[in-house]
Amino acid sequence: MLDKKMEKAINKQINAELYSAYLYLAMAADFAAKGLAGGRNWMNVQYQEEVVHAMKMYDYVIERGGRVTLTAIAAPQTEWESAQAIFENALKHEQKVTGLVNRLVDLAIELKDHATNQFLQWFVAEQVEEEATAQDQVDKVKVAGESPGGLYMLDKEWAARVFTPPVAGA
Numbered sequence: 426m427l428d429k430k431m432e433k434a435i436n437k438q439i440n441a442e443l444y445s446a447y448l449y450l451a452m453a454a455d456f457a458a459k460g461l462a463g464g465r466n467w468m469n470v471q472y473q474e475e476v477v478h479a480m481k482m483y484d485y486v487i488e489r490g491g492r493v494t495l496t497a498i499a500a501p502q503t504e505w506e507s508a509q510a511i512f513e514n515a516l517k518h519e520q521k522v523t524g525l526v527n528r529l530v531d532l533a534i535e536l537k538d539h540a541t542n543q544f545l546q547w548f549v550a551e552q553v554e555e556e557a558t559a560q561d562q563v564d565k566v567k568v569a570g571e572s573p574g575g576l577y578m579l580d581k582e583w584a585a586r587v588f589t590p591p592v593a594g595a
Contacts, residue, residue: 446476455503
C-alpha cells in the first residue's frame with residue numbers, strides 16, 4: 426500500500442509531467458509558427474516522452490493501491506524569441522523537473538518506502554538523459570547562432586528525431 430503522503434507527492438508529480446508535455450507541445454507550436462518543422466518534430470517527440478513519464482507514475486500509484494487525482498494543468502508560455510530561447514527554456518525546465526524527482530526520492534527514503542525509491546530510480550536516470558539532451562541542443566543552436574544555414578541544418582537534424590517508447594517494465 427502506498428503511503429498517503431507519497432501518493433499525494435506522486436500525484437503532484439503526475440501533474441508536473443503533464444505540464445511538461447503541455448509545455449513541449451507549446452514549444453512545438455512555436456517552432457511551427459517560426460517555420461521550423463524539424464523543431465516542431467523534436468518537441469513533439471519530447472511531448473510524447475513526458476506523457477509516458479506521467480503514465481508510468483499514474484500506473485504505479487494504481488498498482489500500489491493508491492488513488493490518482495488529476496488536477497488542472499497550468500497554461501505554459503506560448504512564444505519564445507528564438508530557437509535558442511526555446512531550448513534554453515527546455516533545459517531550465519528539465520533542471521527544475523530533476524529537482525522535483527530528487528525531492529520525491531528524498532520523501533521515499535524518509536518514509537522508508539523502498540519500492541517507490543526503486544521505482545523512482547528510473548526517473549533519476551531519465552533526468553540525467555533529459556538534461557544532457559537539452560544541453561546538447563542548446564550548445565548546437567548557440568554554434569549555429571544567427572546563421573540561417575546553421576539553423577537550416579539543425580532543423581533537418583531535429584526532423585529526424587523519432588519517439589521510442591521505453592521497454593515495458595523499464
